[in-house]
Amino acid sequence: MNQVNCLIVDDEPIARDIIKTYCGHLDYLNVVASCGNALEAKAVLQKQKIDILFLDINMPIMDGISFVKTLKDQPQIIFTTAYKEFAVDAFDLAACDYLLKPFSFDRFIIAVDKALEKFEPKTNVQTNEVSGSAAEDFIFIKTDGKIYKIEYDxxxxxxxxxxxxxxxxxxxxxxxxxxxxxxxxxxxxxxxxxxxxxxxxxxxxxxxxxxxxxxxxxxxxxxxxxxxxxxxxxxxxx
Incomplete structure (x- = not known):
C-alpha cells in the first residue's frame, strides 16, 4: 500500500499525541504535521497534499466544522471530538467518520479503513483474493496461504x-x-x-x-x- 499522508488538528496536545501514536502503529500512515488550530492546518494544506485529516471540532479561533467549509479540495475527513451533538453537522459535510473521544485503537482502524476505501481502487480483487462469478453459488477466499471454497449456503x-x-x-x-x-x-x-x-x-x-x-x-x-x-x-x- 502506498503511503497515506495524514494531518492531525486538535488544540489538545494529549489528543494529538494519541492520534499520532495510533498512526504510528499503521506503517502506511504518514503523519505530515500535527497542528493546534485550523489556521496552522490551512498553511499545511496549502503546501502539502493530505489524504486523511483528523480534525477536532471544538477549537479556538475557528472550529472544525467552519474550517471544513473553507476547504476547496477536501481530504478524507475523520472528525475527533468529545461532543456527540456535532455528528449531524459533521456528516452533512460528507465526513468519512466521526470518532467520539476517548476512542479505542480498533475503532480508529475502522475509521481509517473507511477513508482508505474512498480512494483505493477496487480493482484486482478477483485476481488477488477471490475467484468466482455471480452465476455460481460459491466463492473462493484466499487466506493463510490457502484457498477456501465457501458455498453461499x-x-x-x-x-x-x-x-x-x-x-x-x-x-x-x-x-x-x-x-x-x-x-x-x-x-x-x-x-x-x-x-x-x-x-x-x-x-x-x-x-x-x-x-x-x-x-x-x-x-x-x-x-x-x-x-x-x-x-x-x-x-x-x-
Missing part, C-alpha cells in the same frame, strides 16, 4: 475487523486480509443483507429477530439504527 455472516473481514461459516472461521466493503460486493444482494456498518448476514440463516438483534444459530448480530428500516423492507415488512 454455508456462509452465516461476516464482520468487519479493521483491515480484515471475519467470515463465519457453518464449519469454519476465516480472516482474510480484505476490506469489508470489497467482500460485500462479492455477495449476491438478494441473499445477503447489511444489518450494521460492520455486519452482513445470510438472510436464509436468520433464526429470529428480537429488538435490535438478529439470532443466527447461537450468534447475536446487531442491527444498526441506520440499517433497520431497509432490513425490514428487504424481509417483506415495509
Amino acid at each position: 454455508d456462509l452465516l455472516y461476516a464482520e468487519a475487523q479493521g483491515n480484515y473481514t471475519k467470515i463465519i461459516t457453518t464449519g469454519n472461521l476465516l480472516l482474510p486480509k480484505m476490506p469489508f466493503s470489497n467482500f460485500e460486493e462479492l455477495l449476491p444482494k438478494a441473499l445477503f443483507l447489511r444489518t450494521h456498518r460492520s455486519f452482513i448476514i445470510n438472510k436464509s440463516k436468520i433464526g429470529h429477530i428480537e429488538g435490535n438483534r438478529i439470532f443466527i444459530n447461537n450468534n447475536e448480530i446487531p442491527i444498526g439504527s441506520n440499517y433497520k428500516d431497509q432490513l425490514l423492507k428487504d424481509l417483506g415488512f415495509s
Whole structure:
C-alpha cells in the first residue's frame, strides 16, 4: 500500500499525541504535521497534499466544522471530538467518520479503513483474493496461504475487523486480509443483507429477530439504527 499522508488538528496536545501514536502503529500512515488550530492546518494544506485529516471540532479561533467549509479540495475527513451533538453537522459535510473521544485503537482502524476505501481502487480483487462469478453459488477466499471454497449456503455472516473481514461459516472461521466493503460486493444482494456498518448476514440463516438483534444459530448480530428500516423492507415488512 502506498503511503497515506495524514494531518492531525486538535488544540489538545494529549489528543494529538494519541492520534499520532495510533498512526504510528499503521506503517502506511504518514503523519505530515500535527497542528493546534485550523489556521496552522490551512498553511499545511496549502503546501502539502493530505489524504486523511483528523480534525477536532471544538477549537479556538475557528472550529472544525467552519474550517471544513473553507476547504476547496477536501481530504478524507475523520472528525475527533468529545461532543456527540456535532455528528449531524459533521456528516452533512460528507465526513468519512466521526470518532467520539476517548476512542479505542480498533475503532480508529475502522475509521481509517473507511477513508482508505474512498480512494483505493477496487480493482484486482478477483485476481488477488477471490475467484468466482455471480452465476455460481460459491466463492473462493484466499487466506493463510490457502484457498477456501465457501458455498453461499454455508456462509452465516461476516464482520468487519479493521483491515480484515471475519467470515463465519457453518464449519469454519476465516480472516482474510480484505476490506469489508470489497467482500460485500462479492455477495449476491438478494441473499445477503447489511444489518450494521460492520455486519452482513445470510438472510436464509436468520433464526429470529428480537429488538435490535438478529439470532443466527447461537450468534447475536446487531442491527444498526441506520440499517433497520431497509432490513425490514428487504424481509417483506415495509
